[in-house]
Amino acid sequence: MLTSRCIVGITALYLRRQIKLQNRMSTFTRPVAAVCQVTATPDKQANFSACKKLVEEAKTQGASMVFLPEGFDYIGSSREETLSLSESLKGDIISQYTQLARKLEVWLSLGGFHERGPDWESDRRIYNSHIIINDKGDIVSVYRKSHLFDVELPEKGVSLKESAFTIPGPSLVPPVQTPVGKVGLGICYDLRFPELSLALQRTGAEILTYPSAFTVATGAAHWEVLLRARAIETQCFVLAAAQVGQHHEKRSSYGHALAVDPWGEVLGDCGGEKPGMVLVEVDLEKVKSTRRNMPVQQHRRDTKFYQSLEES
Numbered sequence: 001m002l003t004s005r006c007i008v009g010i011t012a013l014y015l016r017r018q019i020k021l022q023n024r025m026s027t028f029t030r031p032v033a034a035v036c037q038v039t040a041t042p043d044k045q046a047n048f049s050a051c052k053k054l055v056e057e058a059k060t061q062g063a064s065m066v067f068l069p070e071g072f073d074y075i076g077s078s079r080e081e082t083l084s085l086s087e088s089l090k091g092d093i094i095s096q097y098t099q100l101a102r103k104l105e106v107w108l109s110l111g112g113f114h115e116r117g118p119d120w121e122s123d124r125r126i127y128n129s130h131i132i133i134n135d136k137g138d139i140v141s142v143y144r145k146s147h148l149f150d151v152e153l154p155e156k157g158v159s160l161k162e163s164a165f166t167i168p169g170p171s172l173v174p175p176v177q178t179p180v181g182k183v184g185l186g187i188c189y190d191l192r193f194p195e196l197s198l199a200l201q202r203t204g205a206e207i208l209t210y211p212s213a214f215t216v217a218t219g220a221a222h223w224e225v226l227l228r229a230r231a232i233e234t235q236c237f238v239l240a241a242a243q244v245g246q247h248h249e250k251r252s253s254y255g256h257a258l259a260v261d262p263w264g265e266v267l268g269d270c271g272g273e274k275p276g277m278v279l280v281e282v283d284l285e286k287v288k289s290t291r292r293n294m295p296v297q298q299h300r301r302d303t304k305f306y307q308s309l310e311e312s
């Protein structure tokens, strides 16, 4: 009796282990994206170490592309500090990341790099740049944030003037083919402009990315609603890495790095407390079936149709 119960116990354990293994393997049937959240400070080296750990962990867990937020390099405590810490694409920070991508053979979305502008020596202005690095360590795309966050919300304690140090990007960039799908590039505040997401969708995006450093007040009110709306309108996956928590005495971010599927369902949420990541399987069949079943892109009228009210 005792013996047989024992065997039953062991068999049950064995079966449970098999099921676990099967579940684990089933999460690997599609390419995996890691959507990260960090608490960057003005300390660039510490920020790199923290991001590197997340990238290594994501790779170990099977991710083929890792998404880091706006300000992954640093969040400065003053305009002066933000400017003086900036670098060019050929500087140390980006070369550390290209080496990391090459060594781990993983793709990276670096969500908002403080990039010295073309006339840095004379005007000390930067771009806010979203950089895609492939698994060989090459920079394959650079998108420069086109909508700048100049916002005063006195009753919410929000006052930021991004244009005081940043040049608006000159253009959108075409979606990039990656191991998880075709990725359209935005940054943070760009999320509020559906024109941008539609333009990316029309040119082939299957995944939209909005690496962010949302304020706590605007994040609580708008973040998830906007991300899900962009996913539903475009029938794309939306992956949004985020900054979370306190960066320095004057600034905190909302967190909740999010992964949303083309139906608008939240697949993963990093919460509002601490750094971390969510791993999501990107099943591009979901993009196809959502678009097939409800072909809103085909139902959309031409641009003239929507402008007709302004002209009359």
Ligand SMILES: O=C(O)CNC(=O)[C@H](CS)NC(=O)CCC(=O)C(=O)O
Pocket: 070, 071, 074, 075, 076, 082, 112, 128, 149, 160, 161, 162, 188, 189, 192, 213, 214, 215, 218, 219
């Ligand atoms: O300043 C840096 O170093 C990095 N850049 C940012 O943090 C940017 C510009 S201040 N933040 C946002 O766009 C927040 C948007 C937002 O919170 C909203 O749209 O509600």
